[in-house]
Amino acid sequence: MKKRIFSGAQPTGELHIGNYLGALKNWVALQDDYEAFYCIVNLHAITLPQDPATLRQKTLDLARVYLAAGVDPSRSTIFIQSDVAAHAELTWVLSCIARMGELERMTQFKDKSSKGSSERAGVGLFTYPVLMAADILLYQADLVPVGQDQKQHLELSRDLAVRFNRDFGETFKVPDPYIPKAGASIKSLQDPTKKMSKSDENPKASIFLTDDADTIAKKIKSAVTDSGTDIKFDESRPAINNLLTIYQLVTGKSAEECEANFEGKMYGQFKGELAEATIEFMRPFQERIKQFDDETVKEILRTGADSARSIANATLRDVYQKTGIS
Numbered sequence: 001m002k003k004r005i006f007s008g009a010q011p012t013g014e015l016h017i018g019n020y021l022g023a024l025k026n027w028v029a030l031q032d033d034y035e036a037f038y039c040i041v042n043l044h045a046i047t048l049p050q051d052p053a054t055l056r057q058k059t060l061d062l063a064r065v066y067l068a069a070g071v072d073p074s075r076s077t078i079f080i081q082s083d084v085a086a087h088a089e090l091t092w093v094l095s096c097i098a099r100m101g102e103l104e105r106m107t108q109f110k111d112k113s114s115k116g117s118s119e120r121a122g123v124g125l126f127t128y129p130v131l132m133a134a135d136i137l138l139y140q141a142d143l144v145p146v147g148q149d150q151k152q153h154l155e156l157s158r159d160l161a162v163r164f165n166r167d168f169g170e171t172f173k174v175p176d177p178y179i180p181k182a183g184a185s186i187k188s189l190q191d192p193t194k195k196m197s198k199s200d201e202n203p204k205a206s207i208f209l210t211d212d213a214d215t216i217a218k219k220i221k222s223a224v225t226d227s228g229t230d231i232k233f234d235e236s237r238p239a240i241n242n243l244l245t246i247y248q249l250v251t252g253k254s255a256e257e258c259e260a261n262f263e264g265k266m267y268g269q270f271k272g273e274l275a276e277a278t279i280e281f282m283r284p285f286q287e288r289i290k291q292f293d294d295e296t297v298k299e300i301l302r303t304g305a306d307s308a309r310s311i312a313n314a315t316l317r318d319v320y321q322k323t324g325i326s
């Protein structure tokens with residue numbers, strides 16, 4: 001029996017190269033060895049305001065991104081979160097064992113709610129990590145491939161699984177995170193102390209998966225750099241560290257090969273080569289994404305939801321039975 005993995009992304013905007021290198025690339029690699037469930041987490045998306053028509057379209061577009069990145073529906077289950085009602089139902093049960101204190105410590109809530117007044121922050125934004133725990137625990141996932149930004153949420157999922165198992169008897173598998181060594185946190189091109197993010201207001205901060213060659217080259221050219229001229233991995237120089245990490249991941253070279261390639265070269269030349277390598281890396285994805293029409297995507301999502309539902313409902317039945325609410 002293969003071990004299981006679960007992961008997802010929010011249809012909140014255009015995916016960027018950080019989502020691709022930190023998450024999608026690993027999803028594709030892992031589907032050979034694991035039974036994989038890849039979800040489009042539209043219930044998570046509404047924790048911040050969304051335009052309904054745009055959300056519907058982005059949900060379908062995100063499925064297309066999964067497929068174009070190489071997630072194979074004959075090996076992996078691709079589905080929309082809201083098509084499996086058990087996600088919302090298990091969230092309620094888990095909310096009853098989660099503690100206010102542990103949710104208050106979540107840094108993503110602090111970051112996202114601090115953009116407005118915390119008085120006005122949505123309760124859904126606060127309980128977002130509980131929904132994420134439900135997503136994962138419903139499928140009894142062994143492993144959850146995520147970027148660094150989701151590590152704290154995953155720890156909460158583990159804590160909730162352990163607590164539920166302790167209080168009601170063995171029910172959930174306790175999932176392990178899978179965080180890639182390189183690419184777990186690709187940074188903004190304009191402020192390398194912040195992660196690259198779909199919701200960044202500055203479009204120059206992110207390379208989007210749909211950016212054309214010219215736009216990619218311009219964004220890389222205008223990326224901020226640190227003081228110093230060496231093109232080397234260096235934790236104390238976050239800008240060059242980030243750009244070299246992108247170069248390493250899009251070329252598949254080792255860190256030593258990357259540094260050797262740029263020894264004695266200037267930033268201008270480095271940025272030119274980085275732009276070229278990134279454009280080449282994106283090209284097959286950008287070609288493939290045109291191949292999936294809406295009907296094909298909808299059919300894949302329907303089939304995916306059917307298989308996801310049968311596993312999720314079995315877990316939920318067990319939970320209801322053990323908590324006395326069946």
Ligand code: AQP
Nearest residue numbers: 009010018019022023146147184185186196197198199
């Ligand atoms: N900058 C990043 N570097 C590496 N991995 C990243 N991920 C996100 N940003 C980076 C990983 O991508 C997966 C899907 O992310 P998500 O859609 O759940 O949203 P997010 O983590 O909240 O990412 P964004 O892009 O910053 O979106 P918004 O702006 O909507 O919040 C996850 O595995 C995530 O770790």
